[in-house]
Amino acid sequence: MKAALLxxxxxxxxxxxxxxxxxDPGDVTIVGNVGDDVEILGLHVSPDLDSILYTLxxxxxxxxxxxxxxxxxxxxxxxxxxxxxxxxxxxxxDLGLHLVRTQALRGGxxxxxxxxxxxxxxxxxxxxxPATDDRLRTHVVTPAGTFSFQHWFVARGxxxxxxxxxxxxxxxxxxxxxxxxxxxxxxAILVAPSNPFVSVGPILAVPGIRAALESRRIRCVAVSxxxxxxxxxGPADRMLARMAGGTTPAHVARCYEGLVDALVIDSADAPADxxxxxxxTTTLMDDLDASRRLAEVALEAACA
Amino acid sequence: MKAALLxxxxxxxxxxxxxxxxxDPGDVTIVGNVGDDVEILGLHVSPDLDSILYTLxxxxxxxxxxxxxxxxxxxxxxxxxxxxxxxxxxxxxDLGLHLVRTQALRGGxxxxxxxxxxxxxxxxxxxxxPATDDRLRTHVVTPAGTFSFQHWFVARGxxxxxxxxxxxxxxxxxxxxxxxxxxxxxxAILVAPSNPFVSVGPILAVPGIRAALESRRIRCVAVSxxxxxxxxxGPADRMLARMAGGTTPAHVARCYEGLVDALVIDSADAPADxxxxxxxTTTLMDDLDASRRLAEVALEAACA
Numbered sequence: 001m002k003a004a005l006l007x008x009x010x011x012x013x014x015x016x017x018x019x020x021x022x023x024d025p026g027d028v029t030i031v032g033n034v035g036d037d038v039e040i041l042g043l044h045v046s047p048d049l050d051s052i053l054y055t056l057x058x059x060x061x062x063x064x065x066x067x068x069x070x071x072x073x074x075x076x077x078x079x080x081x082x083x084x085x086x087x088x089x090x091x092x093x094d095l096g097l098h099l100v101r102t103q104a105l106r107g108g109x110x111x112x113x114x115x116x117x118x119x120x121x122x123x124x125x126x127x128x129x130p131a132t133d134d135r136l137r138t139h140v141v142t143p144a145g146t147f148s149f150q151h152w153f154v155a156r157g158x159x160x161x162x163x164x165x166x167x168x169x170x171x172x173x174x175x176x177x178x179x180x181x182x183x184x185x186x187x188a189i190l191v192a193p194s195n196p197f198v199s200v201g202p203i204l205a206v207p208g209i210r211a212a213l214e215s216r217r218i219r220c221v222a223v224s225x226x227x228x229x230x231x232x233x234g235p236a237d238r239m240l241a242r243m244a245g246g247t248t249p250a251h252v253a254r255c256y257e258g259l260v261d262a263l264v265i266d267s268a269d270a271p272a273d274x275x276x277x278x279x280x281t282t283t284l285m286d287d288l289d290a291s292r293r294l295a296e297v298a299l300e301a302a303c304a
Numbered sequence: 305m306k307a308a309l310l311x312x313x314x315x316x317x318x319x320x321x322x323x324x325x326x327x328d329p330g331d332v333t334i335v336g337n338v339g340d341d342v343e344i345l346g347l348h349v350s351p352d353l354d355s356i357l358y359t360l361x362x363x364x365x366x367x368x369x370x371x372x373x374x375x376x377x378x379x380x381x382x383x384x385x386x387x388x389x390x391x392x393x394x395x396x397x398d399l400g401l402h403l404v405r406t407q408a409l410r411g412g413x414x415x416x417x418x419x420x421x422x423x424x425x426x427x428x429x430x431x432x433x434p435a436t437d438d439r440l441r442t443h444v445v446t447p448a449g450t451f452s453f454q455h456w457f458v459a460r461g462x463x464x465x466x467x468x469x470x471x472x473x474x475x476x477x478x479x480x481x482x483x484x485x486x487x488x489x490x491x492a493i494l495v496a497p498s499n500p501f502v503s504v505g506p507i508l509a510v511p512g513i514r515a516a517l518e519s520r521r522i523r524c525v526a527v528s529x530x531x532x533x534x535x536x537x538g539p540a541d542r543m544l545a546r547m548a549g550g551t552t553p554a555h556v557a558r559c560y561e562g563l564v565d566a567l568v569i570d571s572a573d574a575p576a577d578x579x580x581x582x583x584x585t586t587t588l589m590d591d592l593d594a595s596r597r598l599a600e601v602a603l604e605a606a607c608a
Contacts, residue, residue: 042406071378072378074400075379075397075400078397078399080400082400082422083421084407091378092376093382095379095399096383096388097382097383099346099347099383100388101386102346106346121386
């Protein structure tokens with residue numbers, strides 16, 4: 001059974017780990033968000049792709065929730081001393097990857113190829129694809145002004161309410177090589193429990209990807225990122241409340257209108273009404289078993 | 305009293321520290337070699353300028369002889385895991401500087417400006433100038449082939465004998481802003497105890513700098529890098545033996561023919577004959593006091 005997963009960073013990465021455990025890893029393609037990619041100290045950073053890579057490779061820091069385990073921060077501190085930007089936390093181990101990726105990108109390699117090489121070097125059989133090799137950047141419109149995603153998320157600690165999300169470059173972005181093929185050959189398409197606006201939204205904003213989902217001949221199942229109407233981490237609940245008008249399963253489902261056939265929700269959010277089929281289970285992924293069980297529920301719903 | 309110093313890396317940096325201690329630091333301009341600059345993992349590394357900067361800022365690792373004290377190596381190890389080059393040892397603290405410099409250079413700033421900013425941020429009153437902002441790269445011709453300087457020096461452990469040194473870009477290189485002014489306004493011009501071929505040579509190969517030295521109206525004094533005909537560190541002795549025909553003070557002096565008025569040599573190399581005035585003293589710089597005493601001897605010889 002082949003599955004294609006649309007995924008953001010941390011929560012998506014945890015779900016991806018469960019999916020890879022539930023299936024043959026070689027049958028899993030993960031399409032990752034690049035809207036929050038950012039250039040820091042001249043390096044191309046792809047936080048969501050890296051969260052997926054690090055999590056699947058067993059390199060991630062489980063406690064901190066992002067970045068690498070055993071991380072140190074000496075280069076960033078030194079850069080700060082010499083006048084470099086310090087607002088975006090780049091660890092030394094993490095930097096090693098950004099250096100290699102940036103050098104490869106400057107050499108003319110597209111992000112999808114560079115990412116495939118990293119996945120191969122991590123010894124993973126799964127495929128991780130950026131949604132697009134083209135430049136796509138997420139900006140958020142807030143009462144305090146419009147900010148690039150990372151500026152808002154990291155530098156401002158996502159404290160500003162978000163009125164709208166702008167996806168620079170989305171209209172012209174083409175799906176990265178392999179994305180459409182993965183969606184077309186999949187037996188199930190899944191949407192990870194990621195932020196619908198800033199994690200999954202930028203993927204779905206690539207016209208070719210959206211069209212592929214709209215014309216799908218198999219089922220697409222999303223997993224809600226909320227538990228009891230609240231985000232496990234991050235601002236998804238606040239964004240849903242403000243931009244979608246609420247945090248019920250119906251509000252989540254409407255973010256994916258016409259694109260998903262079922263929504264997996266936590267029992268804390270049931271019973272509920274929604275414009276799509278609802279599947280109720282435990283969605284908190286506090287270990288690999290929980291991630292795998294959740295992935296299995298989503299896969300079952302996709303094959304129903 | 306104003307002094308201008310032509311300097312390579314480690315040995316030159318130690319001498320520079322003594323010179324700065326002997327004079328008002330604001331009256332010292334150090335013109336550094338850039339022939340061994342190298343791009344590693346997409347970053348612009350200036351090993352000689354950095355050795356000078358780190359040494360004067362008290363950041364250098366005295367025991368290892370290069371790089372920063374308290375250094376860690378996590379980013380390089382991670383980069384290696386992802387397929388990045390690992391042959392050139394870049395520590396995490398060191399990387400912080402290379403990131404900031406590379407970003408500034410890509411932003412269009414010339415190396416001299418970027419270096420001046422680093423010096424300012426280190427809180428130093430001394431001036432450190434690259435010999436040129438133009439691209440100048442040292443290659444060595446050996447029986448095993450022609451190699452870029454760092455490839456030969458680091459990757460091949462400078463094991464190959466050197467038949468000739470080629471200085472790519474030297475003919476077209478212009479002195480960096482401030483270099484000629486420093487040479488013209490100096491009361492003394494000094495040449496550090498650095499390798500004449502690959503450390504001082506690339507500086508003197510910049511036509512404007514060579515011409516300024518040839519037409520100097522003040523004395524120029526070089527310090528021999530050899531003690532008892534042997535290099536304290538590095539391949540200077542082997543290069544002198546093979547390319548200049550010997551390792552006596554006369555052989556060192558002939559590397560600077562027409563450019564220096566006196567050569568400071570170690571008592572282990574005296575007595576000797578040479579085509580320039582010889583000044584005999586103790587040249588081993590095993591602490592700051594020794595560096596300052598050596599600088600004072602050189603300054604005295606320059607003012608004789």
